[in-house]
Structure formats: structure tokens, C-alpha cells
Amino acid sequence: MNSLAQKDFKLKGYYVARNVIHKSLIKKTQKNILESIKSCSKDLGVSEKDYLSAVSRWLSPSPITSAVSNAVLEHISQATQSLLDETSQLSKFNVICKNDQCRGAIPYHQDISYSPENPYQVSAWLALQDVPEDAGPLEVIPGSHKEPIKQAVDFWSPEYEPDSTLKNRALKLPLSAGDVVFFDSSLWHGSSENLARISRYAIVTRWVTQVWLPPQFIPRIQPRYFGMWTSGELTQQILSHGAYLLFQSQEKDFLRLLELWIDKLQQISLPFSIDLTSAIESLTRIRILHLAYLKHKGGDATGNLYKNLWKSFLSPLKNYVEIFEQKCEAL
Numbered sequence: 001m002n003s004l005a006q007k008d009f010k011l012k013g014y015y016v017a018r019n020v021i022h023k024s025l026i027k028k029t030q031k032n033i034l035e036s037i038k039s040c041s042k043d044l045g046v047s048e049k050d051y052l053s054a055v056s057r058w059l060s061p062s063p064i065t066s067a068v069s070n071a072v073l074e075h076i077s078q079a080t081q082s083l084l085d086e087t088s089q090l091s092k093f094n095v096i097c098k099n100d101q102c103r104g105a106i107p108y109h110q111d112i113s114y115s116p117e118n119p120y121q122v123s124a125w126l127a128l129q130d131v132p133e134d135a136g137p138l139e140v141i142p143g144s145h146k147e148p149i150k151q152a153v154d155f156w157s158p159e160y161e162p163d164s165t166l167k168n169r170a171l172k173l174p175l176s177a178g179d180v181v182f183f184d185s186s187l188w189h190g191s192s193e194n195l196a197r198i199s200r201y202a203i204v205t206r207w208v209t210q211v212w213l214p215p216q217f218i219p220r221i222q223p224r225y226f227g228m229w230t231s232g233e234l235t236q237q238i239l240s241h242g243a244y245l246l247f248q249s250q251e252k253d254f255l256r257l258l259e260l261w262i263d264k265l266q267q268i269s270l271p272f273s274i275d276l277t278s279a280i281e282s283l284t285r286i287r288i289l290h291l292a293y294l295k296h297k298g299g300d301a302t303g304n305l306y307k308n309l310w311k312s313f314l315s316p317l318k319n320y321v322e323i324f325e326q327k328c329e330a331l
């Protein structure tokens with residue numbers, strides 16, 4: 001890449017490289033990923049639609065990331081080295097998607113805040129489809145990589161409030177399939193809702209060069225009560241506590257607890273009010289997400305699944321359990 005590209009990258013914290021991968025290789029990669037998603041859905045005994053309404057990212061090594069050939073990674077590696085002018089090592093690698101089943105926004109954040117112990121330098125976000133403005137393209141805040149690094153934003157928390165000032169500074173980056181956005185790990189970025197509801201798959205690789213010195217101060221992660229780092233464990237505790245109180249169940253296993261509650265909600269009426277359809281849907285999605293996490297290193301890129309479960313079921317169940325216990329104590 002020429003020195004203008006390198007200058008631009010240093011100044012703005014991102015750079016869009018066009019046509020990094022030939023369309024024929026992109027098509028082949030897309031096809032391999034979709035076939036792999038099909039077999040992962042089969043593996044869990046669910047439809048592709050249900051699988052994709054729960055899972056929107058896969059971290060390598062996963063059957064989905066294995067669908068990406070070395071040839072693709074080699075092209076990205078060469079482009080990264082050319083931009084950074086240094087030999088770069090692949091540190092992590094994801095496939096991320098938005099589609100009709102999972103359209104949610106990814107709030108603005110700085111990647112570096114999420115890995116203070118093991119930071120990476122740069123991401124390369126490769127579009128596998130054309131991404132128009134209304135399909136939730138990557139958005140960046142030019143120059144924000146020079147600002148102080150803030151604490152990791154826990155956008156999984158039900159209390160999370162987006163910072164409205166960031167939206168006004170953000171720039172949408174519509175892309176063609178095969179284009180790559182390189183961005184500094186300190187750059188504020190995110191993506192909005194996929195209003196077009198078309199498939200938007202991306203291969204996101206993270207790179208480090210040997211000469212790179214990570215920023216001296218990266219704030220420590222401060223987990224919220226129910227959020228990115230705590231929601232799994234807390235969900236298990238609340239479901240287990242509630243199941244003991246209502247059905248005298250001693251079940252502790254997360255998967256069996258989810259299945260127990262999905263089953264019970266279809267059979268009994270609860271002593272507190274919930275939107276039954278939303279609660280069953282949320283529990284079902286978390287079950288698929290959990291299985292995909294165990295078997296395919298699948299995850300939820302948006303953070304909406306646990307938030308929805310909290311609102312539709314966990315919060316009312318927790319309130320009920322607390323009031324019940326207070327009454328018992330008062331007796």
C-alpha cells in the first residue's frame with residue numbers, strides 16, 4: 001500500500017482498501033461459510049433460521065472459521081503487512097454476521113478496552129457481500145484512536161445507555177464484497193441496525209506487529225451486575241433458584257435448566273406475570289446460543305439475547321423469588 005494510505009491510517013485510525021480479495025474467492029468463501037452454518041444448525045437439531053437468530057459471531061477455531069481458506073487469510077495478511085509496513089502476526093479471527101434473523105446494532109466501542117491483558121493492534125474487516133448504507137455497515141469515528149482509552153462499554157447490560165454524542169461523529173463505511181476496512185484497536189467503531197435485512201457476513205482478523213507498543217494505560221474491565229461478563233452465571237443462578245422454589249428442582253446444569261424452564265412455561269401458569277411468548281423465545285435462543293458456544297465457539301455479537309431474556313423473564317422471576325423469600329422471613 002502506498003505511503004498516502006499509511007499516512008491516512010495513522011491520521012484517521014482506519015483505512016478502506018478496495019478489492020483486496022478477488023470476487024471469485026469471496027463467492028467461494030461465502031458458499032463454504034453458509035454450508036458450514038447449515039451443518040452446524042443440523043448438529044444442534046435446529047433450523048438454520050433458528051440457529052442464526054441466536055448466533056451471530058464465531059471465534060476461531062470453529063467449524064465456521066475453518067470454512068475460510070488459507071488463501072483468504074494470506075491475502076489479508078499481505079494487505080495488513082503492506083499497510084503497517086511490518087510483519088504482522090494473526091492474533092484472533094472471527095466471522096461476524098448480520099442478516100434478517102439478527103439485525104441488531106453493535107454499539108460504539110474501542111476493541112482494546114476488552115483485552116487489556118492481551119491487546120491487539122489492528123483489525124481487518126473483510127466484507128463478504130456488498131454492504132450498502134442501510135445494511136448496518138461498519139461505522140467509525142475518524143481520529144478517535146488518539147483519544148484516551150475508556151473503560152470497556154458493557155452493551156449487554158439492560159442499563160446500558162448509548163452515548164448519543166458518538167453517533168453524531170460516526171461515519172458509515174459502505175463496502176463492496178472483497179473490500180477491507182483496517183482499523184486501529186483504539187478507534188471507536190460500531191455498526192447500526194441492518195434495516196435492509198440482507199446478509200452481511202464479514203471475516204474479522206486481528207493483528208499485531210512485533211514493533212508495536214500497546215498504550216500504557218488501558219482501564220480495567222468493570223463487569224456490570226448483569227452484562228457481558230456476568231450474564232451467563234447470573235442466569236444460571238436465577239433459573240436454578242426459581243426452579244427450586246417453584247418446582248423443588250435441584251437442577252444446576254445450565255442447559256438442563258434452560259430446557260426445564262422452556263418445558264414448564266408451556267405447561268403451567270406462573271404466580272407472576274410475564275409475556276409468555278417472549279420468555280419462551282428468549283430461553284430457546286439462549287439454549288441454542290449456549291450449545292453453539294460449546295460446540296462451535298459461537299456467540300452473540302449484539303449482546304441482545306441475554307438482555308431480552310433479562311427483560312422478558314429473569315427480572316420478573318428474580319423479583320418474585322425475592323418477594324417470596326422476604327415474606328417467608330417475615331413469618
Ligand SMILES: O=C(O)CCC(=O)C(=O)O
Pocket residue numbers: 096106111123125137138189190191202204
Ligand atoms: O461487524 C460489526 O458490525 C462490528 C464489528 C466490530 O465491532 C469488531 O469487529 O470489532
